Amino acid sequence: MGWTYPTSVFGTGSVLDWTELNDQLREYSLVIDGGVSEHNFDSSVSTDLVAQDRVSDDFAIRCFNDAHEAAAMTAGNPDFLSIPLTEQWYPISESEMTITGPGGELVVTYSFQVIHENFVDDIGPGLQFCIELDGSARTSSLLGSGDIGNERYPSPDGTILCASGAAIYSAYSPHCVEGQFTIDAGSHTVRLLARNPFVPAPGTTTSDQYVGNVEGIAFHVWS
């Protein structure tokens, strides 16, 4: 720093050389224009001046979170979303997260509760889940075997019928769905999807299935 600025001391009667003075001013501007290191900062530095993404020269991380807490743990609670009886993927709208960043890897996890309160064994569909990225269901994150048939087989002791592994099929069950994806720079949308792979035959009845207390967490990392 030019603490001795200006280098020439002007006294009474001094001849002011404009060239010399400009040179001193220019030198001063070069000193203060860049070249400052972290040692110039004290602990009160504004967060606007500190990069909160870059951890080191070759690693940065940005996190996203979205949680929709139910008002109560009951299937009829409007905070729990009813999943329609269809074989098509159905988005859990409250689970949507918008991811922005320079592109890299994206790790997404969804934690949630499934309720099928009027569950009756051997009657009714099951549920499968996966993560949707920019409108496309990413089956690499599939929860459930993917078997559309959703058959039943007797349990080892014969007391109940078990699903063949295609889907979540129970009264109350908690789950996590997780996936990792490579994304480009820009804005992306992720959502949790649900699907009923088994639709009951005409004339049969089944109760609604619900998903609630959904929380999504996403980690976007890049170098």
Next chain:
Amino acid sequence: MAEWEPSFLVDGETPGATGVNSLFANARTTVNNLDRNALRRGAINRFCAPVVIPSGNPKVISWSGAGTHTYSDAAIGAAIRYTTFGANGTTDRTVIGSTGTGAVNPSDASVSFDGTGYLLGGNGTGSGNVQWIFAMFNVDVYDIDDASPTVQAMVCLQYKCSASATWQTLAKTERFVSRDSHRRSSEAIWCDIPIRTAITSTTLTNAGFNAATARVTGVRAVCSISGGTALGSVLHLGSYRLSAIPILSSMTAPA
């Protein structure tokens, strides 16, 4: 932001003492502002934020191995019958771990942070300031002894902060497992309960705390029994694992 450039003198200009002194004052002010963190664009050179996970107590894990631990309704000081969604403390729920009885008696599913804990939503430049805490939990529900087919096991996470003596329940993490629809035999359920959650400054604010001063000092897992036969149930849990990781990176939540 434009780069600072002094008002250079031009040939033929006749600066007076006032004008020259003004030039010096401008330069002096600029340097002093620099010292007070009023930086120019481009002045930051290769400055990186602190590490994602702070040193000292970067992550805390509590876990138990094989074997089961049991929670007998009305046997642990008070009945552990679930009554209220999001209830704090241990009014209708109990800590997973040492409070249970059984052949294997593990430590509590509880983690405590070193020192005075963490402030959330901070800028990461102060000691003990982080952005959020990433909590992960998994426990195996072995079985529920109850004649009623509608009985359920409940598990959720709680956090402790310096502003309250009561552990605060994260209602969004309440998870239920039904007994009858999960049984694969007449003896066992064997169903895992996985939980992933973020504890942020908004979590504290929504609970009525001042997030700028309330420090999160720990996270724990609790369980209870819902429905079924009152004072007649026994919950059997297997192994568990709880992780709580303070993270400094930015966290974006929807508007």
